[in-house]
Amino acid sequence: xxxxxxxxxxxxxxxxxxxxxxxxxxxxxxxxxxxxxxxxxxxxxxxxxxxxxxxxxxxxxxxxxxxxxxxxxxxxxxxxxxxxxxxxxxxxxxxxxxxxxxxxxxxxxxxxxxxxxxxxxxxxxxxxxxxxxxxxxxxxxxxxxxxxxxxxxxxxxxxxxxxxxxxxxxxxxxxxxxxxxxxxxxxxxxxxxxxxxxxxxxxxxxxxxxxxxxxxxxxxxxxxxxxxxxxxxxxxxxxxxxxxxxxxxxxxxxxxxxxxxxxxxxxxxxxxxxxxxxxxxxxxxxxxxxxxxxxxxxxxxxxxxxxxxxxxxxxxxxxxxxxxxxxxxxxxxxxxxxxx
Amino acid sequence: xxxxxxxxxxxxxxxxxxxxxxxxxxxxxxxxxxxxxxxxxxxxxxxxxxxxxxxxxxxxxxxxxxxxxxxxxxxxxxxxxxxxxxxxxxxxxxxxxxxxxxxxxxxxxxxxxxxxxxxxxxxxxxxxxxxxxxxxxxxxxxxxxxxxxxxxxxxxxxxxxxxxxxxxxxxxxxxxxxxxxxxxxxxxxxxxxxxxxxxxxxxxxxxxxxxxxxxxxxxxxxxxxxxxxxxxxxxxxxxxxxxxxxxxxxxxxxxxxxxxxxxxxxxxxxxxxxxxxxxxxxxxxxxxxxxxxxxxxxxxxxxxxxxxxxxxxxxxxxxxxxxxxxxxxxxxxxxxxxxxxxxxxxxxxxxxxxxxxxxxxxxxxxxxxxxxxxxxxxxxxxxxxxxxxxxxxxxxxxxxxxxxxxxxxxxxxxxxxxxxxx
Numbered sequence: 001x002x003x004x005x006x007x008x009x010x011x012x013x014x015x016x017x018x019x020x021x022x023x024x025x026x027x028x029x030x031x032x033x034x035x036x037x038x039x040x041x042x043x044x045x046x047x048x049x050x051x052x053x054x055x056x057x058x059x060x061x062x063x064x065x066x067x068x069x070x071x072x073x074x075x076x077x078x079x080x081x082x083x084x085x086x087x088x089x090x091x092x093x094x095x096x097x098x099x100x101x102x103x104x105x106x107x108x109x110x111x112x113x114x115x116x117x118x119x120x121x122x123x124x125x126x127x128x129x130x131x132x133x134x135x136x137x138x139x140x141x142x143x144x145x146x147x148x149x150x151x152x153x154x155x156x157x158x159x160x161x162x163x164x165x166x167x168x169x170x171x172x173x174x175x176x177x178x179x180x181x182x183x184x185x186x187x188x189x190x191x192x193x194x195x196x197x198x199x200x201x202x203x204x205x206x207x208x209x210x211x212x213x214x215x216x217x218x219x220x221x222x223x224x225x226x227x228x229x230x231x232x233x234x235x236x237x238x239x240x241x242x243x244x245x246x247x248x249x250x251x252x253x254x255x256x257x258x259x260x261x262x263x264x265x266x267x268x269x270x271x272x273x274x275x276x277x278x279x280x281x282x283x284x285x286x287x288x289x290x291x292x293x294x295x296x297x298x299x300x301x302x303x304x305x306x307x308x309x310x311x312x313x314x315x316x317x318x319x320x321x322x323x324x325x326x327x328x329x330x331x332x333x334x335x336x337x338x339x340x
Numbered sequence: 341x342x343x344x345x346x347x348x349x350x351x352x353x354x355x356x357x358x359x360x361x362x363x364x365x366x367x368x369x370x371x372x373x374x375x376x377x378x379x380x381x382x383x384x385x386x387x388x389x390x391x392x393x394x395x396x397x398x399x400x401x402x403x404x405x406x407x408x409x410x411x412x413x414x415x416x417x418x419x420x421x422x423x424x425x426x427x428x429x430x431x432x433x434x435x436x437x438x439x440x441x442x443x444x445x446x447x448x449x450x451x452x453x454x455x456x457x458x459x460x461x462x463x464x465x466x467x468x469x470x471x472x473x474x475x476x477x478x479x480x481x482x483x484x485x486x487x488x489x490x491x492x493x494x495x496x497x498x499x500x501x502x503x504x505x506x507x508x509x510x511x512x513x514x515x516x517x518x519x520x521x522x523x524x525x526x527x528x529x530x531x532x533x534x535x536x537x538x539x540x541x542x543x544x545x546x547x548x549x550x551x552x553x554x555x556x557x558x559x560x561x562x563x564x565x566x567x568x569x570x571x572x573x574x575x576x577x578x579x580x581x582x583x584x585x586x587x588x589x590x591x592x593x594x595x596x597x598x599x600x601x602x603x604x605x606x607x608x609x610x611x612x613x614x615x616x617x618x619x620x621x622x623x624x625x626x627x628x629x630x631x632x633x634x635x636x637x638x639x640x641x642x643x644x645x646x647x648x649x650x651x652x653x654x655x656x657x658x659x660x661x662x663x664x665x666x667x668x669x670x671x672x673x674x675x676x677x678x679x680x681x682x683x684x685x686x687x688x689x690x691x692x693x694x695x696x697x698x699x700x701x702x703x704x705x706x707x708x709x710x711x712x713x714x715x716x717x718x719x720x721x722x723x724x725x726x727x728x729x730x731x732x733x734x735x736x737x738x739x740x741x742x743x744x745x746x747x748x749x750x751x752x753x754x755x756x757x758x759x760x761x762x
Contacts, residue, residue, distance in 0.1 A: 132732075317546070323539065324524055
């Protein structure tokens with residue numbers, strides 16, 4: 001392929017590789033983290049505790065979508081979208097209902113006794129274990145595929161090379177954008193949304209100005225549960241459906257929440273993207289980008305075969321380091337969260 | 341002396357009956373093994389009880405501290421690996437150590453450089469650059485060293501020192517790790533400690549699993565040296581009884597020391613900090629420092645217990661550590677037994693561990709019969725992995741127990757005794 005001017009001087013192969021491995025991958029995993037962190041941060045903002053069961057809510061939502069997909073596999077073909085995506089709204093609704101049920105059964109009675117916040121955290125560990133046990137009891141531990149038909153892969157030509165993005169990845173990005181816009185409109189325009197913000201600001205003041213606490217709590221769980229189900233389903237569509245998501249996804253999500261400032265939905269979104277991009281940048285092999293420079297370098301400099309900041313198997317360290325760094329230098333998060 | 345009340349006597353008597361029943365059903369060797377493991381976990385539970393029961397600090401990463409302590413024990417007590425010491429491995433590792441020391445010193449100096457007139461922003465940039473360079477250099481020095489060690493000598497091996505020293509070092513490893521975590525999170529909201537410990541536990545596990553040159557990773561290290569003669573020398577029952585004597589003696593020593601501690605002004609101060617942080621601060625107690633003290637001490641004991649547990653198993657297997665077995669089971673032991681009561685923690689450890697081990701055959705039995713029944717009635721074949729699924733039921737039960745205890749018996753079966761000073 002003939003190339004002229006500026007482009008011909010650029011190492012196109014390497015740049016496209018970088019876009020595929022870092023930009024696209026970071027955007028994808030960042031969106032999943034963002035969707036998860038929004039729910040977590042709302043719950044913390046309203047109910048003042050870290051819900052450790054959130055990771056397993058994501059898994060549960062994904063498994064519900066999986067069951068629905070298996071029940072009506074032909075549904076997707078009729079609409080022209082993957083079946084798992086078509087049934088996702090139903091899975092979100094069911095998960096939201098389950099979330100409210102969990103609150104009614106386990107968190108609400110404890111809240112009534114006016115406990116220390118840590119008691120609710122321990123209770124959420126209990127709920128986490130129950131969900132984990134149930135999910136593995138019902139569906140076993142083997143990974144599953146959410147797709148009934150092969151995944152579609154889009155190739156976007158870029159200067160003679162292809163940027164590769166798959167169908168679930170595209171859907172994930174679209175859903176994230178839609179969810180952010182909808183959440184923004186809900187929080188700023190609707191009555192319930194304003195009530196939620198008021199309660200997150202000052203629960204007592206909100207209560208004495210006549211805001212129904214129960215309703216706000218219910219709405220919070222609905223949003224958290226349905227977003228968790230969406231994130232879980234889309235992640236499972238992108239890779240595969242596994243029951244052992246919980247801790248591996250929980251730590252990045254909590255990191256995203258704290259980076260963004262607790263109780264701040266917009267902060268959680270940017271935090272999610274930040275954590276996602278940092279993860280992919282950290283495990284990326286930078287040696288590949290330096291390779292085109294090799295002919296220009298003097299002989300005594302030898303490029304190592306792999307320059308990654310973090311080996312892939314230590315990926316979980318990345319969100320943790322971010323978390324620790326934020327806790328040391330900016331415990332309120334970059335957007336100045338309220339609850340501390 | 342306080343008199344022991346009826347409730348305690350009844351519960352401990354009931355426990356003794358259960359232990360006796362297990363011995364009768366399963367035989368002496370099995371019963372002894374269970375008791376030894378339970379006693380090791382009781383030490384861990386005592387450590388966690390210091391943190392949760394006495395200081396109100398929620399440690400969600402017990403597994404990580406057990407794992408790092410087990411690693412410490414393995415490193416100290418496993419026999420020397422002469423192939424490694426004669427190869428170029430030690431030299432390469434020494435080089436990496438030197439890079440870390442020099443780089444670390446430069447980074448530290450730069451981070452203090454604002455005292456000598458360097459602008460703050462420049463200082464920050466310089467510090468980050470120095471830290472990143474040190475890190476990358478150390479990492480690139482480690483990679484070839486690790487490869488050579490793995491190729492020539494398998495792994496680093498141990499130092500061949502006595503086991504009791506290994507346990508102490510294991511406890512110290514856990515304590516040092518706890519110090520770092522505590523320094524960062526103890527001044528903040530209580531939830532952060534839970535997140536940080538949960539994270540560090542996963543990181544420790546990932547590290548031990550993947551650092552093949554240091555731990556042999558998934559290949560596991562065995563047999564770990566035992567402090568008492570092994571089963572091949574004197575038979576199962578004698579070996580396990582001897583081990584049980586060691587762990588029981590440790591429990592007694594730790595228990596007595598802790599009880600003395602709680603009765604002292606130090607213990608009173610700790611309870612004051614837990615129950616009313618503001619008041620304690622107002623009378624001049626350094627709350628965060630005291631909490632750090634408790635957190636580190638607690639993890640030291642957790643580490644010793646964990647080291648004893650893994651030594652008894654005889655195999656150091658980094659993939660064998662799981663949050664269910666090593667974090668949440670211990671948490672249940674403390675919460676159910678009675679947080680803030682050392683006797684309760686020991687009681688809880690024995691009771692919960694017996695139920696936990698007995699529930700495995702029970703769950704399998706129930707599920708097998710349930711599946712057979714369903715097959716006869718509705719002609720539905722059970723899934724092939726039914727046994728693994730049945731065991732997941734126990735995870736569910738642990739979660740349910742945590743919630744039920746929190747709700748209906750937040751003080752546990754043997755509640756903390758509040759001493760009144762009149």
